[in-house]
Amino acid sequence: MGRYVARRLLLTIPVLIGASFLIFALVYALPGDPIRALGGDRPLSPAVVAQLRDEFNLNDPLVIQYVKYVGDLLQGDLGTDFRGRPVSETIARVLPVTIRLALVAIAFEVLIGLVAGVLAGIRRNSFFDNLVLVSSTLVVSIPILVLAFVSQFLFGLKLGWFPIAGTQEGLYSYLLPGLVLASGSLAYVARLTRTSLAENLRADYVRTARAKGLPGHTVVIRHTLRNSLIPVITFIGADIGTLMGGAIVTESVFNLPGIGREVYNAVRAQEGAVVVGIVTLLVFFYIFFNLVVDVLYAVLDPRIRYD
């Protein structure tokens, strides 16, 4: 197991190098002149433009720019954005916000999604099962933008249960945005759990377990659920990676200064250093959480081994 994890972690190095170069090339390939856009309707003076292009190596060919970037990176310097703010500081500022939001969202997915899915799976075709079916279909079909604005208006402004926007009330500020962000995945988790559980409940080993005279909850939780969780864990693992990428819509509507907003603005302003720094980090997260999921398989299903 240890060797397996080490090998997987080592494999991330070439992936990260390749990914960062790819992102770098993509930002480079964006049409337009970011320095010209800084001035807006009133252009900057030519000497200032030349100075800025020089400072950010914008006159060099792609490969030279990348080599200079990696050279700085190896010395622990992630570069600066056009306004002179270090990218490392930007990441340190936006990452905690996104992590909190993602964790709250995952917590909702697991708590509500899993419980609803298990209950629906046990009582197939009951009223509750149908309720989960209908409500999850409904939630999945509403665009998150609509969900965000409606819940902000209803629970934030009209009812006043949650803060309308911002992060000033600590983790409480993340509850409503987290729920909105989780809503789609939550519905998937419920449906996945329900289907997987319902299928496994008909399996031979479950009948055997029941025949042994084991109590019902032991059969469901210890025997069936654990086996049914593999697809669910796969989904949640991939979802953590996605959530870490930030949620542009949710972060913007609820005014949470997280990664999604930062990357969106950086791409628009063609801030190469910011985009490459943050997105490479996200690629790492994605790989890391997939590794965690693979390791979890071995915990859930003893038949899976990595040696």
Added chain:
Amino acid sequence: MRLSKRSAALIATGLTGAMLLSACGGGDDEGGTGGSSAGSDTFSIYIGEPENPLIPGRTSETEGGQVVDSLWTGLVEYDNQTNEAAFTGVAESIESDDATTWTVKLKDGWTFHDGSPVNAQSFVDAWNWVAYSPNAADNSYFFSTIAGYDDLQAPTDDAGNVTGEPAATQMSGLQVVDDLTFTVQLSSPYAQWPTTTGYTAFYPLPPSFFEDPEGFGEQPVGNGPFQAEEAFVPGQGITLTRYDQYGGEQPANAGSVEYVVYAELETAYTDLQGGNVDIIDTLPPDAIASAEAEFGDRYIETEQGDITSLGFPTYDQRFADPNVRRAFSMAIDRQAISDAIFNGTRRPATSFLSPVVNGHRDDACDVCELNVEEANRLLDAAGFDRSQPVDLWFNAGGGHEAWMEAVGNQLRENLGVEYSLQGNLDFSEYLPKQDAKGMTGPFRSGWIMDYPVAENFLGPLYSTTALPPGGSNVTFYSNPEFDALLAQGNSAASDEEAIAAYNAAEDILIRDMPAAPLFNRLNQGAHSENVDNVVINAFGRIDAAAVEVVG
């Protein structure tokens, strides 16, 4: 054996979770985003994320400019009602005999927030720093009228690479006479120059700035009614407190002001409705129609010193004839577009000048009104080919599509010319295309004034010296007669003479129509019951010092 591996995996997973949790436990829970008016003597204002550090020489946009304006007071201030320069700032007087060499006398007793005195050196050093091209300050070009500016610009080769150091670090036109006096030598006469010195770029800087410009940009030290006791938090905002040793006549009424950064204007508006932010200086499009009814006397509407025009590519064969351009201008019903698209929040332009500046004439432009018959007659006389569609250009993401389409529909209806919208380019592509004569048809052109002077709506947009790449004359209009009248206005001995010359220059523009003036914007804002005396000035900025906390 198997068990131990599984528990190892479990522990590993558990640890990961714990690490993540601890990573988000600490941090910025005390941050001020969305902050409310908790204290009795404090209020909050919506801003977007500033694009630049909070240094006067580098801030050219509204968001950061709003904060910088609260932190600084310039040589002169602009009257909120008349928009004329008033000597309520640091300058005692700014005088000249020939409109070229200016003597600036400062008032005694002004101090920066760190206690250091505001003297002649604070202005001269600040201006030299901003003008010096290696400092890459956005506002550098504001000093290009001062003698010796060119010596502070680094030489570049044809490809735009910097090839050396500038010849000097100080503009020869700036001389400190004594502690409270300095002289400014311009490279050509400009009688309106004192009025320009109220602009952000001209604010003074304390000695501490030059030691650490980067840190200063996050927590600036100015000489204005408010001071920054803590640094700006990106994505969240900054809280400013009243500066008790303020040298001006109008100290801040409130004890503190919190600038709250929002990503979405809609969110800020909802927060205003919920009472979490006190003032917003612009309204989301959906709210414009209902805001006046909802907020009553807490709804604000003021004129902004700007103009939106339909620029013509005078370099394009199809639009080279002024009569074609005049015909297009006469085919557009500005009032109808304002009503249909903007809920009446744009005023049809009747002049190349904004109504907020001295010299604006309500009836200046005879071809800015709808006149379908005359438009068609001019178009026929010019032999314009109506069978080819006309390209209409605008930048993407700025909310311009709806009204440009309305313009196109009117051209089709009134002139029988089909149109094709070209609105897919972002600013970063659109602007270089403009600079490179790439517009194949009329294009959207916007201008917000830097200072309330008639010349600011003429020279930077239509003079020969303002041709790209250095200037904003993207219609590539060039007319010696116009340039001469502008120069005459710039060197005029009195305001009356200057305005007469500027109006004569404007008449030439109306004759030649390098661009068709369309709208002047009205600012809409609203505020909570917590505050009173909220004024949005002609720059679209809130006079934070004047705001009174009443709630």
